[in-house]
Amino acid sequence: MKAIQTEALLLRAVAYGESDVIATFFTRTEGKISALSRGARKSVRRVGGALEPVHTLLVSLEDRGRELATLKEARVVRQRSGVVGDLDALDAAGVALRWLRHVCPPRTPEPRAWDTMNTLLDVLDAREQPPRSALAAAALRLLADVGYALELEQCVRCGRPCPAGKAAFVDPSRGGLVCQSCGGARMRLGGDLRERALEIAAGGNPALTKDEAEELLVLVDATMAVHAPGLE
Ligand SMILES: [Zn+2]
Known part of the structure; x- marks a missing residue:
């Protein structure tokens, strides 16, 4: 398992199941990568309003080499109001x-x-x-x-x-x-x-x-x- 922390832009977020979101990011260090965010639709605490495009985010991902990484955390580091x-x-x-x-x-x-x-x-x-x-x-x-x-x-x-x-x-x-x-x-x-x-x-x-x-x-x-x- 590889832990990745990188700046990222959100390219797309698609609802998955009842409470999850599959987010596709364009990241500084990994390029384009998709990640499953568990419970993202229920808990705004962990990812907050970070699943919004145009802001630069700092994301923490767990990567097991599968198609989808797991999004652990995301926060806005450069807001573009x-x-x-x-x-x-x-x-x-x-x-x-x-x-x-x-x-x-x-x-x-x-x-x-x-x-x-x-x-x-x-x-x-x-x-x-x-x-x-x-x-x-x-x-x-x-x-x-x-x-x-x-x-x-x-x-x-x-x-x-x-x-x-x-x-x-x-x-x-x-x-x-x-x-x-x-x-x-x-x-x-x-x-x-x-x-x-x-x-x-x-x-x-x-x-x-x-x-x-x-x-x-x-x-x-x-x-x-x-x-x-x-x-x-
Ligand atoms: Zn010619």
């Missing part, structure tokens, strides 16, 4: 948490995605940026963090670089740009937006207009769906 109190921020957080739930394999640490997700939640909490813009930028980073970065500089088939500032075709199922000689693709990324996406990928934080954010989110959604077929 600013997210809970804003429907758009809450929605953006929910979208990102859902992506993680679908694209992260169980029990595989994803330290970069952990950082990106917590940074996004902090930005949403502080209301520093419009929620959808913050989500779009974090989304591109999350793809890269879990190993599904989109190639936006050169054609994924022939390797020909796309000149800076030029619009390009993107095929999420092929992982990035597909030049016209290689058949192009249905989705098209404008030149300016492609530059901004590259800036984000390089660690920058360019301002995105509402339309740009929505366009990037369509692209990211399509890419996530390629890697997580269960994502509707």
Whole structure:
């Protein structure tokens, strides 16, 4: 039996039987892991209000190597009331948490995605940026963090670089740009937006207009769906 104590975000909580809950967490040290919380629906004492998404939790788990670990204790260590109190921020957080739930394999640490997700939640909490813009930028980073970065500089088939500032075709199922000689693709990324996406990928934080954010989110959604077929 392995005792685990780690910071965690709640990805999902599903009622199980009369009084238990199966909680799926995205944790700092173990990646995604599901745990049975016995009596969680009857006793609010042990896990309190901790089974709520968007806050960073400290969880204690008992792991016997089975599919489900056992949740011994959970408490909030970083509360984000600013997210809970804003429907758009809450929605953006929910979208990102859902992506993680679908694209992260169980029990595989994803330290970069952990950082990106917590940074996004902090930005949403502080209301520093419009929620959808913050989500779009974090989304591109999350793809890269879990190993599904989109190639936006050169054609994924022939390797020909796309000149800076030029619009390009993107095929999420092929992982990035597909030049016209290689058949192009249905989705098209404008030149300016492609530059901004590259800036984000390089660690920058360019301002995105509402339309740009929505366009990037369509692209990211399509890419996530390629890697997580269960994502509707
Ligand atoms: Zn090509």
